[in-house]
Amino acid sequence: MNSNVTGARIGYIAFNTFREAVRDRVLYNLIAFALLLSGAAILVGEISIDIERLVVVNLGLTAVSLFGVVIAIFIGIGLVSKEIDKRTLYTVLSRPVRRWEFVVGKFFGLTGTLVVNTFFMALGVFLALVYVAHKFEPMDVWVLAALYFIVLQFFIVCALALFFSSFSTPLMSAIFTFALFVIGNLSEDLRGFARVTSGLGGAVATAIAYMVPNFSALNVISQVAHGDPVPGRLILYNTAYALLYSAMAISGAVLIFQRRNLK
Amino acid sequence: MAIAAIEILDLEKSYLVGFWRKRPKLALRPLRLTIEEGEVFGFLGPNGAGKTTTLKLLMGLVFPTAGTARILGMDMDDPRVKAQIGFLPEQPYFYDHLTARELLNYYGQLSGIPSKERSARVEQMLARVGLSDSAGIQLRKFSKGMLQRVGLAQAILHDPKLVFLDEPMSGLDPMGRREVRDLIQQLRQEGKTVFFSTHILSDAESLCDRVAVIHQGELRGVGKVAELTSGTQGKVEIVFYANAQQVPTALTALGAESRFGGGNMVNSVLPEAQQDAALDVLRREHMKLISLTPVRRSLEEYYIQQLRPAENEEIRNQESHKQENQKNELREEASRKGVGV
Structure with missing residues (x-):
């Protein structure tokens, strides 16, 4: 099996996953998001003076992030387990498809769905921004960087959901993934705590701080809301970090799934 | 030398069960079986006998505890095998957001x-x-029979040499079953090897070249359907028209067991040794002979015979356990009383 064929199969599985999410009306959340954002923009326009932009960017990007994380967790935990329960996997794996190709294909399918989702939600944020500020400003370009970091967060969350679901129940997988998302958002505090703690406690805190995904570094919402720029080096580091972390989680999921009996 | 389509070499599967998952439960005892190319092979057994486990092992969906298999001359783990086989799982369920056409197209893509x-x-x-006519409808709106047809279509879509069907007639109405039977016949004519599991014996009898019987994870028997059902019971069945609603006493005297069908038609079963004498009686009484056929053993009889040893063995085991327990109780009682047994 050459790499072109492998790539094609991963692509087919990813596209089918994307199509399933679209037809299961996952993207309907966009309507809820659009309504929320339009309402918020009108409200902000009414009550805030001079800080409309700050409020809309903060509110908009936080909503993009939360909506996306919820979708990533709830679809991610069922990506493989649903296929085992419904036995749709049997007819896929009885073809020249390797188990790892299936897992990777499902991952790309979900992240693809989330990228499309984020694109439309980002449009909503920019429209709300134009509504309250009546124009675009050069600093709005950093909103794009914040959105890119949010997508990187989705990559990690999807990979974690897939990893946990490869060995535990959907409910436990959702709890583990969400817990890691929350802890990961506090990872800077955890690292700070590790620095000031010595002995065994310090070592444990350091290990945990570096093991949990560093979502703090991927959260620049407040920074861009204030119009502060995002350094190019941070974009580079965050990209490398998110890709590496996701790849490790996916590899773990693959290693477990490769040995799993599909009863 | 022709390569066997499937060569199962002591394939064995046990699962670890219990709270600590330490207790092994045997799902399939070492299975050794060869299926030749071009054969329609029936894998028979009651529910929970190990049929689906065997198919899942061959498909690589579960991993064997021991043993291996060769499919079309290749090791069962060889990725090239999958391009040449088709599989219909039991009670198939497909992506219900897709239409039948989209699903087959997707599987076509994955099959290369x-x-x-x-x-x-x-x-x-x-x-x-x-x-x-239903190709553009989403599968969530399909009936069970229609899903089974989609399942068959996906199994043969890529023109495989070998087709595995797990209970292909299960849950189908008589028309659906007939269509599946016709399809298996067509596959045979195209020279494909078909390995299918079933517990519907009449289907196996009409379709298969050979069958194997499995029970409690153990292979109980294997053989050609024609041979398994060829053994006569030492009896013949004579169908004839009687002159009135009365069986000739001479025929009854030969040991015939008779019953009336429609009108004056009589169906008599009698020992093979008495067949000439019976024909003489019919000639003498001027009765019209319709047919004379040896009473053959059906596949069902063979199947039940293969399952019985297990049941008998179980009963024997239970009896011996009971006897052992009784002996132990007697011993204990005797030792309490200080008397030897």
Whole structure:
């Protein structure tokens, strides 16, 4: 099996996953998001003076992030387990498809769905921004960087959901993934705590701080809301970090799934 | 020398059960079986006998505890095998957000059918299973019978040499069962090897070249259907028209067990040794002979015979346990009383 064929199969599985999410009306959340954002923009326009932009960017990007994380967790935990329960996997794996190709294909399918989702939600944020500020400003370009970091967060969350679901129940997988998302958002505090703690406690805190995904570094919402720029080096580091972390989680999921009996 | 389509070499599967998952439960005892190319092979057994486990092992869906298998001359783990086999799982369930056409196209992509051929092949398969008119409907709206047809279409879409069907007639109405039977016959004519599991014996008897019987994870018997059912029971069945609603006493005297069918038609079963004498009686009484056929053993009888040893063994085991317990109780009682047994 050459790499072109492998790539094609991963692509087919990813596209089918994307199509399933679209037809299961996952993207309907966009309507809820659009309504929320339009309402918020009108409200902000009414009550805030001079800080409309700050409020809309903060509110908009936080909503993009939360909506996306919820979708990533709830679809991610069922990506493989649903296929085992419904036995749709049997007819896929009885073809020249390797188990790892299936897992990777499902991952790309979900992240693809989330990228499309984020694109439309980002449009909503920019429209709300134009509504309250009546124009675009050069600093709005950093909103794009914040959105890119949010997508990187989705990559990690999807990979974690897939990893946990490869060995535990959907409910436990959702709890583990969400817990890691929350802890990961506090990872800077955890690292700070590790620095000031010595002995065994310090070592444990350091290990945990570096093991949990560093979502703090991927959260620049407040920074861009204030119009502060995002350094190019941070974009580079965050990209490398998110890709590496996701790849490790996916590899773990693959290693477990490769040995799993599909009863 | 021709390569066997499937060569199962002591394939064995046990699962770890219990709270700590330390207790092994045997799902399939070491199984050794060879299926030749071009054969329609029936894998028979009651529910929970190990049929689906065997199929899942061959498909690589579960991993064997011991043993291996060769499929079309290749090791069962060889990725090239999958391109040449088709599989219909029991009570198949497919992506219900897709239409039948989209599903087959997806499977065609995964099977590596070139895009130029794919859509023609998909349409051909839809027509073959009688789903051309429903090809654009999402599978969530399909009936069980229609899903089974989609399942058959996906199993043969890529023109595999070997087709595995797990209970293909299960849950189908008589018409659906007939269509599946016709399809298996067509596959045989095309020279494909078909390995199918079933517990519907009449289907196996009419379709299979050979069958194997499995029970409690153990292979109980294997053989050609024609041979398994060829053994006569030492009896013949004579069908004739009697002159009135009365069986000739001379025939009854030969040991015939008779019953009336429609009108004056009589169906008599008598020992093979008495067949000439019976014909003489019919001639003498001027009765019209319709047919004379040896009473053959049915596949059902063979099947039940293969399952019985297990049941008998179980009963024997239970009896010996009971006896052992009784002996122990007697011993204990005797030792309490200080008397030897």
